[in-house]
Amino acid sequence: MKNENNRRDFLKKCSLSTVPFLLPTTGLNAMSFERTIDEVHTENQSPVNFIYDGFALAPHEYLKKLQEINNSKPIEPDVYGNGGDTKLIEEEFAKITGKEKAIYLPTGTMANQLAIKLLNENNTKVIVPENSHIFRDEADAAQSVHSIRLIPIGKGKPYFDIADLKSTIDYINNNEVFKSGLGTVVIENPVRRADGTFVPLDVIKDISTYCKENNYKMHLDGARIHIASAFNKTSLLEYASYFDTVYISLYKYLNATGGAMLCGDAKIIDQIAHQIKILGGTVFQNWNNTSMALHYLEGINERWDEVVMRSKNLITGLNELNGVSITGFKNGTNIYDLTLSNEISLKKLAVFLYNEHNIWLGRANDSGIVKFTVNESLLTRDNKNIIDAWKEGIEQARN
């Protein structure tokens, strides 16, 4: 029975990753492994996952964690987002971003959309990265709900730079009858559709200076800004200083089941609660997300410094194994390309690591590359233990 439960849990976790683009294109192909998960010896080891942004807590783990949090300091509930731990996390986010105020919203999509709507005032155009969540993954909300026309730039590149921005604005000014109408410029950092790579600070600075000079507002989709901060050694405070509003996710690196924070001037943030209600997004209680995120917010910078250091050592160690290649990206954060030589079966290795060591590996894409993602789960195990497990697994997985 226990094995059956664990097997189902495994399949469930792995099948999560088959959701296209909402999650990294990683994770095991659940069905093809179904018959091989016979024995599970790993109940006592917490998982090390090389798939997700965070711990990907199962419901029972989430409940246990909330209970622990509540035991150490009773969770204070909010009412319709007011008071309790929700208020505390709002204060904390205002502080770490250096903004006047911050507010909790049920989703990042809503945070992005409301930010650009309010920053844009009566303007109708917003410039966005072509590969961004706002442009590609928010169901045309800007156009259909907020009467905003999104203008995508930087197609085919990880990020756009000041030259791209200026030429787009020149083009609009020279080729459209109505000259006014551009109100806001958006940057996503790190860039989800570019393997989590970060936008270089100089690029952000140049764009920000130009936007200030020309009176354009700036919004940061910083859903995962904590990792750009860790890998590019730049504080949230500094990143946020180049933008009028900043959105940060509560479920990417803060392990909540959902939720978003939007930070900015009181003039903008004070309008948000009314807008959330208009969209039907005012939730009666939100402490299940905010108390979890508040818990993981404490000490996040120190923990991620450690993840950065340990992951570099780990990758060096794994690359020493015959047939394993793990490579990073220019401006990379926590995602790497893993390839195995032909004689090693990824499927056998992944099943072995899962069954024997509770280590989770993702599935390969069509080019045979696994997007190998490091996260805080790395801190629950010694690198040596992980490398030894791989050594053993690779021997078993040779065809």
Ligand SMILES: Cc1ncc(COP(=O)(O)O)c(C=O)c1O
């Ligand atoms: C870069 C980026 N922005 C915004 C969002 C939207 O977040 P939510 O799912 O809370 O709407 C996501 C979610 O995947 C994202 O990756």
